[in-house]
Amino acid sequence: MMTYSPSRLDTYRQCPQKFKFHYIDHLSSPTEGIESFMGSRVHETLERLYCGLRYNKVLSLPEVLADYKQRWESEWHDHVQIIREGLTPDDYLYVGEQCLTDYYHRYAPFNQSRTLGVEYPLRFSLDPSGKYVMQGNVDRLSQPKEDVIWIHDYKAKGFLPTQDTVDADRQLAYYQMGVQQLWPQTKEVVLVWHYLIFDREFHSSRTQASLEALRQETIALIQEIESATTFPPKQSSLCDWCEYRNICPLFRHLYETSTLPKSTYEKEEGVALVNRLAALQAEEVSLGIEMDKVKEALCAYAAQKGVETVFSKTHKARIRTYDNTQFPGRNDNGRQALETLLKREGKWEEVSSLNTVALSKALQNGAWGLELSSEVQKHGTPHKSLWVKVFPLDEGAKEHRF
Ligand code: SF4
Known part of the structure; x- marks a missing residue:
């Protein structure tokens, strides 16, 4: 069984076809959106900043910006894609610089808490038997006081979320499950998002009941993915940014x-x-x-x-x-047996005078339950509708x- 990550699960939720391209067919795309490119460089520079703190080395703002620029130039490639008309790479370079400058002014000298790890790899299980395993890298883990852990996530996205959106976010809730498995004595976990473009910090927390609901929903989703035989495309506004x-x-x-x-x-x-x-x-x-x-x-x-x-x-x-089921018409063989079955089960009125279209629909939407549906199915033949x-x-x- 695959090991799942929050982004893997989100990709499936967003579009099963995209999930197949990426995680099953392993198709890599040469193109990279410039927003993602810029976000990666900002993340790397913040990682370097916090790694330096471990040795009591606080980078100056010019050093931070020079680090960012050097990464931008060395990582730049010809397949970085700009979707928004009228914008240039320099415009995005500047946005990243502004993110880091605002962050620096807000948090320097970065002594609000003890850093436990940057790009911290978490691996944890959703069930006691270890069948459903999750993994992910936390941007930063910090400890503001004894037995309290903050899980930080940097976002370089150009939209500001509402508090409701962060309260419903699954990614950091998964990380909370991991943190609680690794350090069960932790009394409090706070989820923290840094929306860098807006210089805004959001906080949220999860109850054990909400984590349990997420755990169960996620196991059901993993079971659905593992048994899926088709991965249909799901069109949404996110298609504009899809590399496939x-x-x-x-x-x-x-x-x-x-x-x-x-x-x-x-x-x-x-x-x-x-x-x-x-x-x-x-x-x-x-x-x-x-x-x-x-x-x-x-x-x-x-x-x-x-x-x-x-x-x-x-x-x-x-x-x-x-996929559909085609049922015998009024004068076809097998019609009588089908009518007898439906009358016996008290479903005759629902498809009065045996409306075979209504019958197909009732089976398709699963309203009649598995047992009756499969018995009725025997009276029809599989059929593809276009x-x-x-x-x-x-x-x-x-x-x-x-
Ligand atoms: S373009 Fe849209 S529908 Fe197609 S794979 Fe990408 S996300 Fe899915």
């Missing part, structure tokens, strides 16, 4: 067609099908045979290419396949970002 966009089934078609010459672009099969479907939809030929044919061709194209969204310059079509919908693209829509 160019291979993701929701965006890959856009990237693959972006390099086509103008003369062949409109003729590309997927582009042509989406445009045809959009035109038919505009003509409101929704029940026409041609519409069905175009949808079928689009589904075949998507299956062959391994994509779920197909783009043209003006539209995109989403194609989904889901769903195709075409949407207009806005001018300059996010999908067009490369």
Whole structure:
């Protein structure tokens, strides 16, 4: 079984497809967002600052900034990506310098507490048998007084969280579980976030009951991941920053067609099908045979290419396949036995006159429980349903970002 970390679990929660790319297929992306690049350099400089304190060496602010700049220059690579228009690497370099300057002025000479560790590796178990193991590196652990431990996390993100957001944060709650396992005599654990861009410090704490709820929820999530056979893409605003966009089934078609010459672009099969479907939809030929044919061709194209969204310059079509059960029609074999079963179980009224669509839905949403569902399933045959919908693209829509 995998060892899990807060970021591994969060990746799965955010998007199972991204989790698969990263943690199962081990696909590394050559690109790195500049926000992440800048955050890493700031973290490294703060690590150096606190390591020096162990030997009573307090770096001056110019030394801190020189350390940051030297790391920036030595780590810089050609694949650092800037998403926000109009910003340059120097703009981000400056933001990092400002973060460190504000931090320095706020905490120098850094004697608020004893530092127990920086980039401290925690490894702990979620269950007594040691089956579900978690690990992670804490930015800094400190001890302001006997039997009290503060868990620090530096954030170089450009948004300020609410107190509710930090109170619901899982990452440091996991670290609290680890700290309590390693040092059970600890009387109090405080979770501390340093939002460096805003020069703000947030505090939060967790009750043992909330940690227990998180522990159980996490074990259930790990069990779900370990038994998952499919890892569907989950579109969200975070897709804009996803390093796997160019291979993701929701965006890959856009990237693959972006390099086509103008003369062949409109003729590309997927582009042509989406445009045809959009035109038919505009003509409101929704029940026409041609519409069905175009949808079928689009589904075949998507299956062959391994994509779920197909783009043209003006539209995109989403194609989904889901497992379903097809039941015998009114005059088919097996119909009578199915009706008898449903009447016996008192479910007949719910699908009156045996609406097989309603029956499929009742099974799909799991409302009838495992035992009855599997007995009803025996009367049907597995079937794949397809769903195709075409949407207009806005001018300059996010999908067009490369
Ligand atoms: S682009 Fe979005 S949907 Fe695709 S893998 Fe990344 S996070 Fe998931």
